[in-house]
Amino acid sequence: MNWFSAITVFLTAFLAVFWEAAFNGIRHWIGAQIDLLPAIMVYVALSGSIGMMATFAVLGGLWFDSLSANPLGVTVLPLFFIGLAIYINRDLILRDQTFAQFVLGLAASSLAPVMTLLFLLTTGHEPLFGWGTIWQLIVMTLGGAIATPIFFEFFNFVNRVLGPRTYSETSFRPDREIRRGR
């Protein structure tokens, strides 16, 4: 991943966190807000380096917690663990397949809130928790799963249109040219 892609990813994550706090249409409609950070983490873990993945988990988590009543830092570890699990197995994943992206988004978006809730409960906090949480988890899981292929398409499109073009070498080599003499 080049610097341009990295900036695009971080900017998108920043705006995603802002969108989650500023626009509540989905929450009014179906009773839960969708978390987009796990979906972006899937892309970062499959396309970036381990350093970038760790930086994304830290920045994304801190941005999210700063606008939330979450204790600062509680979202960082779930994001990082999800990213690490995907990063370790990324050679085995067909990252260009939409179905694979959907399944990874499904898994990441379901595990991230569950892990965050577990962290909150084990650190003595009292989040809103009940039967309604199951519905919220379903909404977050499905929303994140649908968002993941969309993010892949978006980042690939941005890279294709605005990113530096890859230089394609031809098979012609001047040192192998046969010069015909008279």
Place this chain on the structure above:
Amino acid sequence: MLKRSHYIALGLVMLLTLTIMNLPSRTKARVKQGIASLFAPPFGLTRSARETASKAGDYVLPRSELIKQNEALRVENEHLKLQLQEAEKTDKENAQLHKLLGLQQRTQLKLRLANVVLREPANWWRTIKIDLGTRDGLSNNLPVLTIDGYLAGRIASVSLTSSQVVLLGDPNCKVHARVEETGDTGVVGASGPLDSEFVEMNYLSKTATLKPGQNIKTSGDGGIFPRDIPIGKIVDTHSVEYGLATVARVKLGANLNALEQVWVRFK
């Protein structure tokens, strides 16, 4: 298999997270506010976009409609002026009677209007952010009311320009309340994750005579919320703890999903 670089990244992230989570609460709050201030530019952009859209709507309104509205407002203004004059007279009379009877003067309500700028992104808390902060005189635990005067919550944390309000129904917003008709007291606590319209009033006496429709107001005990701020109405009740206590389900007067502006009430 984990490689050395993976272990290093894991160690660094865990160390950083544990350090942040174990910072002194004041430092942690400052760091949190500092990071949250990064979102000021997109927020400002959204607000100005909304204002522009609203102004554009005003330009589209026909002149005849504006004249009609202006006339209606002028009539309303005259009525309100008369009412104000009457109220001022009554107020003076009231103050004189208080003086004669030696009663303590009731302090005037001090309210400040605030705009709701952000809502909680996580589904397991119920908070909002408003655009008033310490520079506007706000401090922790001030009561927050809806435009209609119903209790919405309390200030949980304050920065220079904004504050976080923890709303009714959140586990961190418990209110000592009383039933207006019977005087029974209890604690309004958390609600379900999806029920933002209802909260539970716990610790009510088993002998309490509660009926649907009775009004719930703040009791004034507990040191945070002043007395007699309306909260909502009882919907139904049920016994808990083998009949030793009663829990009432209360429909909130405030529509917490549609808060655009709120009052902050100063003590």
